[in-house]
Amino acid sequence: MDPETHWIGERFGGGIVFYVSEDGLHGLIAETVDQGCCHWIDAHLLAQNGEHSEAGKAFTDWRLPTTEELLKLWRQREIVGGFGKYIYWISRGD
Numbered sequence: 001m002d003p004e005t006h007w008i009g010e011r012f013g014g015g016i017v018f019y020v021s022e023d024g025l026h027g028l029i030a031e032t033v034d035q036g037c038c039h040w041i042d043a044h045l046l047a048q049n050g051e052h053s054e055a056g057k058a059f060t061d062w063r064l065p066t067t068e069e070l071l072k073l074w075r076q077r078e079i080v081g082g083f084g085k086y087i088y089w090i091s092r093g094d
Contacts, residue, residue: 009079014056018076019069028065030073030080031056064089 005024010017013029020027032053056062065073067090077083 008076011055014053014059016080018080019072028069028072031062032081034084035062066090 003025006012006017006020006027007024008017008020008027015029015031017027018030033051033056035051052059052062070088070090073080074083
């Protein structure tokens with residue numbers, strides 16, 4: 001059986017795919033609902049207690065994007081539904 005390939009704009013994994021590796025086997029997914037604002041100390045709680053879409057509630061591995069991931073998301077903002085007029089947080093994992 002061939003591995004499943006993915007594409008930008010696909011609804012998958014509780015959100016919308018906004019980045020795909022060259023082989024189409026790996027990528028990044030954005031939740032379809034902004035998670036709102038909270039204190040930085042509580043950011044880790046977004047994975048479990050965030051304001052997730054119905055599809056997104058099935059997953060508990062949500063996290064803040066790195067700087068590079070946020071830039072990739074920004075480039076695909078029309079596909080994933082745009083950005084609100086908020087300050088967006090990033091993780092320091094990059």
